[in-house]
Amino acid sequence: MLSAAPLAAPEDVAWFLASYARDAKARIEESDLPALTVVREALEEALGIRFEGEKGEHFFRSTLVQTLFYGIFSAWVLWSQDHSPDDRAARFDWKGSAWSLQVPVIRALFEQVATPGKLEPLRLVEVLDWAAAALNRVDRAAFFSRFEETHAVQYFYEPFLEAFDPELRKELGVWYTPPEVVQYMVARVDTVLREELDIADGLADPRVYVLDPCCGTGTYLLEVLERIALTLDERGGDALNTDDLKRAAMTRVFGFEIMPAPFVIAHLQLGLFLQHAGAPFSETAGERAAVYLTNALTGWEKPHDHAHRLPFPELEDERDAAEKVKRDLPIVVILGNPPYNGYAGMAVAEERGLSDAYRTTTRAPAPQGQGLNDLYVRFFRMAERRIVEAAQHSAE
Ligand SMILES: C[S@@+](CC[C@H](N)C(=O)[O-])C[C@H]1O[C@@H](n2cnc3c(N)ncnc32)[C@H](O)[C@@H]1O
Numbered sequence: 001m002l003s004a005a006p007l008a009a010p011e012d013v014a015w016f017l018a019s020y021a022r023d024a025k026a027r028i029e030e031s032d033l034p035a036l037t038v039v040r041e042a043l044e045e046a047l048g049i050r051f052e053g054e055k056g057e058h059f060f061r062s063t064l065v066q067t068l069f070y071g072i073f074s075a076w077v078l079w080s081q082d083h084s085p086d087d088r089a090a091r092f093d094w095k096g097s098a099w100s101l102q103v104p105v106i107r108a109l110f111e112q113v114a115t116p117g118k119l120e121p122l123r124l125v126e127v128l129d130w131a132a133a134a135l136n137r138v139d140r141a142a143f144f145s146r147f148e149e150t151h152a153v154q155y156f157y158e159p160f161l162e163a164f165d166p167e168l169r170k171e172l173g174v175w176y177t178p179p180e181v182v183q184y185m186v187a188r189v190d191t192v193l194r195e196e197l198d199i200a201d202g203l204a205d206p207r208v209y210v211l212d213p214c215c216g217t218g219t220y221l222l223e224v225l226e227r228i229a230l231t232l233d234e235r236g237g238d239a240l241n242t243d244d245l246k247r248a249a250m251t252r253v254f255g256f257e258i259m260p261a262p263f264v265i266a267h268l269q270l271g272l273f274l275q276h277a278g279a280p281f282s283e284t285a286g287e288r289a290a291v292y293l294t295n296a297l298t299g300w301e302k303p304h305d306h307a308h309r310l311p312f313p314e315l316e317d318e319r320d321a322a323e324k325v326k327r328d329l330p331i332v333v334i335l336g337n338p339p340y341n342g343y344a345g346m347a348v349a350e351e352r353g354l355s356d357a358y359r360t361t362t363r364a365p366a367p368q369g370q371g372l373n374d375l376y377v378r379f380f381r382m383a384e385r386r387i388v389e390a391a392q393h394s395a396e
Contacts (some may be wrong), residue, residue: 007134008142010156016134018163021069024127025165028061031122036064038311039112046105046315047258048298048350055171062165063260064113068124069131070264071110075100076135077268085141094132102283103267105293106260108314148272157217157265172259173339173375177219181337186223189333190231197332204231204244208252209329212336213296213379215255218266220336221291222273224253229277242279246287249274254325255291266291294322297351297378300386331386338379341370354378357385 007013033040040060044050051060075097083090098114101107112118119125147156158176161169168174190202199205203224212220228248232241249270257263270289274280281287299322310316325331355372358364358381 004137006139007137008139008146010143010147011159013134013138013143014156014160015163017069017073017131018160020127020131020134021065021160021164023130024065024068024124025061027123027127028064033061033122035118035121036113039064039109042310042312042315043109045310046319047293048295049258059168062168065164066259066261067106067109068113068128070261071101071106071114072097072128072131073135074103074106074264074268076132078102080140080144085139085144092132092135094128102271102281103264103288104314105318106264106267108312109260112312157262161261168259171341173214173341174216174259174262175337176216177337179219179223182219182223185335186220186227189335190227193333201231201235202227203333204228204235204248206244206248206252207330208333209254209331210252210333210335211254211256211325211331213256213334213382214336214338215257215266215291216262216337218255218262218269218289218291221249221253221255221266221289222269225249225270225273228253242277245277246274246279246281249289250281250287251290252329253290254329254331255289256294256296256322256325257291258293258295260293263291263293290321290325292318292322292325294319295351297354297382299323299350300326300382301350334383334387336379338376340374340376351378354381357381 007016040051043060043063049059050056072094075094076092078100079092083092095114098107098111101110114128116125119128161174186203193199193202193205193208199208202208203210204227210221210224212218215221225245225248229241229245232244235241255266257266267289270291271281281289299319310319355377358372358377
């Protein structure tokens with residue numbers, strides 16, 4: 001009875017998308033995916049993970065469904081910018097989604113998976129039609145006025161994951177960070193840069209490279225950019241400030257994320273933020289936020305075997321750009337809210353080895369909970385190694 005009712009609240013739209021995404025996952029769980037072997041191997045290589053065993057298989061299927069649904073959602077957001085909410089006759093068609101997707105890696109994955117030859121045997125066409133029909137019922141004026149409010153994304157993204165894949169959500173520690181905590185942490189970092197490292201402009205100084213290694217929907221990155229905008233404004237506003245802001249988002253405020261759904265939202269949020277600030281990314285110039293789809297815990301050390309080329313150039317570019325951040329750039333700030341859990345489903349040896357540095361002490365109390373196997377220990381070690389040890393090398 002409700003299937004023709006307009007949708008306005010982001011959480012309702014999220015609920016519908018999640019319920020169709022769950023159907024899609026159930027359908028592909030019943031299928032073999034030989035047609036997707038190439039995508040699977042390319043993703044393993046690009047992300048620095050292995051889809052092994054039951055958990056790995058689950059993650060791969062979830063990744064595919066998230067790419068399809070968040071690809072379509074993102075395409076619909078961008079399509080909506082070109083179609084006035086008053087134009088009630090305008091219909092969004094998911095089959096044209098790849099054309100609107102601006103983040104190359106999502107576009108490439110979407111193009112690989114969303115072909116008739118792949119979707120029909122998986123029985124996904126019907127489910128994607130349902131998702132598009134739900135999007136076509138959205139009261140767009142009401143939806144976007146809430147979606148673009150600062151904290152609306154959490155009401156959109158969390159209900160999706162909760163309804164779509166609560167197990168993976170728990171295993172990867174996908175919880176949004178309360179805005180007050182984010183604001184405090186970013187302000188604290190800004191103060192330390194100014195007062196302890198004598199960097200007068202704090203985060204706004206172009207030498208300050210920042211990374212959120214588990215950026216989720218991009219909350220910390222947005223707050224960092226807001227703080228930079230504030231400092232630039234205080235210094236006296238002119239048109240150059242917005243260029244500086246955009247340059248920061250493209251070249252020195254980095255985010256890593258392993259799951260496509262929050263990754264897509266992070267790009268949307270940062271794109272909208274810059275648009276409102278008067279410095280939109282230019283699609284034709286290939287401009288984008290420096291947020292990469294990658295495993296933050298691997299790829300920091302040994303050079304990649306680049307002789308091993310990936311089947312899609314977009315995945316290769318994404319991997320190379322993330323590796324450049326991991327190996328070459330002088331990162332000064334690593335901040336964020338790492339996952340707390342003991343998810344070992346896809347960890348490769350390099351990732352597991354991160355906690356070994358802490359296994360040598362004889363004075364530590366007996367471990368509690370997950371002990372050193374907790375994921376956050378790996379994130380802490382990665383950051384410590386990058387900031388403390390890499391900085392020491394460059395000082396020597
Ligand atoms: C606690 S949440 C942080 C959310 C973010 N601060 C926000 O408010 O949206 C942790 C995030 O880390 C991501 N994550 C988990 N393991 C990761 C890995 N190895 N590499 C990159 N991201 C990872 C999860 O998918 C999740 O989005």
